[in-house]
Amino acid sequence: MRIGTWNLAGRWSDAHLALLLEADCDVWLLTEVNERSSLPGYALHLTQSRMAARRRWAGIASRLPMASLPDPHPASAAAQVGATTYVSSILPWKGCQSRAPWTGTKHADKTAHAVDDLLLHLRAADVLVWGGDWNHAISGKEYAGSLGGRTVVLDAVDQLGLAVPTADLPHPIEDLLSIDHVAVPRGTATTASRILAEHDGKRLSDHDAYVVEVFTTSVVE
Template identity: 70%
Template sequence: MRIGTWNLAGRWSDEHRRLMLDADCDVWLLTEVSERTSLPGYAVSPSQASTARRRWWAAVASRQPMASSPDPHPASAQAQVGATTYVSSVLPWKSCGARHPWVGARHADKTKHVVDDLLLRLRAADSLVWGGDWNHALAGREYAGSQGGRREVTRAVEELGLVVPTSELPHPIEGLRSIDHIAVREGRAAAARRLEATHEGKRLSDHDAYVVDTDL
């Protein structure tokens, strides 16, 4: 099974479509998704809530039969593909402020609130893949999130029995590690790689795409 994640930054073009089709993923965990997003051969199941005009917080796209599920958090989308539950999430970033759906005074408090909501709903999944724009590196220097927030994310990953093969991959900013992740059940063979989100020297998004091949 090949799973990808990409923060589209609300953009969509033929070049975005081409990158995603060339990646040949079975399932995509997308974030900041334009309502114009259309991928031949894939069904797209977006979150109910929008982060901006004509932009969903998250979506799951699958070229296999998929059943939508209630969002486990306003900034997440969830879908069932076969026996596996797929969740794509945006987690709080350091400067996200106090607007909905973030709750708490400090960044770490906001992250804990989201993580606790997700854990209530994801613990029951027998087979789970969780990913998206977590706004935290899980190794190295922390840039987008906070050390307290990272501890909350790591706690959730461990409690759900997941591993994060994207944690050592590079961020588009040199010297940083990825904040976009894909987590799979511990014990599943998984190999991860980064896809640079550029076309003719121009960035398609301020985030690169990341792909994991895993045995589900």
């Protein structure tokens, strides 16, 4: 089972499609999804809310049978694939404003409000895979989020019984760690890798793509 995540930065082209298909993922947890996006052989479910014109906050693409679920937060998409609930989220970034879908003044408060809303729904999942653009590194220097926000995210991961195989993968900016993640049930055997989001020497997004391969068939299917 291969699960990927990529922030598309609202862009779409044949090169974006080629990267997604060549990664050979069964499920993609996508963020900043252009409404023109289409993956042959995949069902695609997007958030109801728009981040900007023609750009949805998040989406889930699956080449396995998938049932769409209600958005657990305006910036998160959810779907059921087999026995597993998949959730793709954007969490608040350091410069986001105090307006919908974010609540609070300080960044850590905005993160806490968003994560609390998500936990109300995510705790009910029998088997959960949660990922997307969390805007936080799991360790090391914090660039996109805040240390207070990171504490909130790590606490949620712990409450949900998850592990984050993408935690030690690099960010496109040198000396930083990824803020895009895939979290799976703790104890799941995995490998994680980064895919450079480039084509002909040009960036396809300011985010790279990340793929987690799951080997424990009884946990995630």
